[in-house]
Amino acid sequence: MDALLTFIENVFPNPITSKLAIEGLNSLGVETIDDLQFLKEDDLGGFLRPIEARKLIAQIPSDSSCETSFYDHDWHYSFDVPWQKMPASFMEKLQNGERPSCSERRQLVRIVASEILEVSKCPAKKHVSEIARQMVIAYPKSFRDEINSQVVGSGYDSLLKQLVCRIDNFKRAKAISSPLCGTLEVSTKKRKLLYGCIHSDPQLLVGETSELQQEKKEKLLVMFQNNESDVKTIYDLMTSTYTSQRNNIQSGKETKDLLDEWPYLFQPAGMKAHFKELTGIDINNSFEESASSKFRRILEYFQFQCTERASRAGRILTKYRAGGDHVCGAVMLLLTHFKNDQDHFLVMVEDTSVPSDVCSEQLPATPCIVVCGGYYYDLATQ
Known part of the structure; x- marks a missing residue:
């Protein structure tokens, strides 16, 4: 139970959220970290918000080795940074007190993050913080956060942030690739389609029919062929046929076909009308x-x-x-x-x-x- 509590506190640093999560998980019968693998996102809706539920699902370990790692609280003090895995040219830069390039720094972060996960499947931020501190102590001129020769913050905040993000990405990729996370993958794809949109899958309004939509569509085509420039009429017709436009777009039609069927969708007036319906924002x-x-x-x-x-x-x-x-x-x-x-x-x-x-x-x-x-x-x- 102590390991489960520590795991939840790492996922939700906010004490109120972590307490609600623990109480909710206990009510579901979750007693150990191993029990977490049987959870589904829908199970968490009663006590976690959607983003919190997805965050927890994404970080659930796929094996029980995470359970034992929580009992070795001091492993990070003996952690050896794998400098030997870096190219010789990179190490020469560090020994000369030079700062590595962005790509070299990212390579180091990837290697160190991978090694950390080999030691502990669920490292806490305090563990990663100590490792980042050791790296800066080893090569301060190359990694320490400075502005005009003044140390910023702890001096290793930026390196710590990169390591934490990389570790989270490693764990997220592993969680999503597991068979238990099939529903999570589907919901993730769905969320990506909805980013910034408030009306991405509209239904026909009351009084509207497929026949009426087709008539308005043909009227728009005639107006375009006649080079008519009545912006208000174009805007109103594009707004009222928004449902048909979305259906055509989401069906996977080629851009060329959309251009032939909805030419005003590629003109300012029609584009603004469609964007307003899709996002609720007047450009x-x-x-x-x-x-x-x-x-x-x-x-x-x-x-x-x-x-x-x-x-x-x-x-x-x-x-x-x-x-x-x-x-x-x-x-x-x-x-x-x-x-x-x-x-x-x-x-x-x-x-x-x-x-x-x-x-x-x-x-x-x-x-x-x-x-x-x-x-x-x-x-x-x-």
Whole structure:
């Protein structure tokens, strides 16, 4: 029972959640860690929330060796970091006090995490923390968390986090691959399809029939063939035929077939209508809210940086402080900061131009922004 309690406390650090889990498991007849393998996600619904239940199922060990590992509480003090399994070039870097590359560090984390699981099937965070500390002590210049020569936190927090995440991934992959987790795999796939969606599997509304849906679909096709631009009508028809659109998409139809049957699904008005029904988010309103908050935050960030007034970023900031548009300023600063070729993102046209004046031959193959006038652009490229 002590081993089971320790296991649950490792899965749920929150004492309230772990207490509820223990009481609920006891009511189901679970007395040891071995008993956990007979659980199903539906059994946990009475005392755990869906995510908590899936988290517990994913971390249930597939054998009883986890039971005995809890009784050896001090194994981590004698754990030997497998430095010998790393390439010679990597070890030479460490001995010279150099920091390893990201790929080399990930390789080390994978090897150490694998070795930890060979010793203990269910290591606690305190065990992994001690191992991370030993690694930093062995090669402080290569692994210690520092900013401007100042140690950050414990000095090994980032390494600890990487090890914990890798161990969790190892255990999750093993749990999902077991036959007992077939239902978990199905529910995981289903969750992935629902991420961000509130209306992914709609039913026909009251008063709607398959015949009415087909009539509206044909009307949309005629409007597209006649190049009609009544945005409100298109939006309303695309909204009312949303169920048919989702059925076609989820049936696995090719994009080419969808383009032939629902051409407005690939046009702004129809795309916005479909997205609004699928996620409940109005793209226009959402973009305006983001533009008013996130773009200003970007500008505030650059204003606090040491930027020379004569530089390209400095000229853009000067224009913004003089009353320039914050959206244009933020976009130009981002392009400048990431050293992107502005000609690939911004296409200049006359300030009196309308969309029909822009020829597709003028536009690059990649997504771009068409700029009318472009004082900001001229300022940034001088």
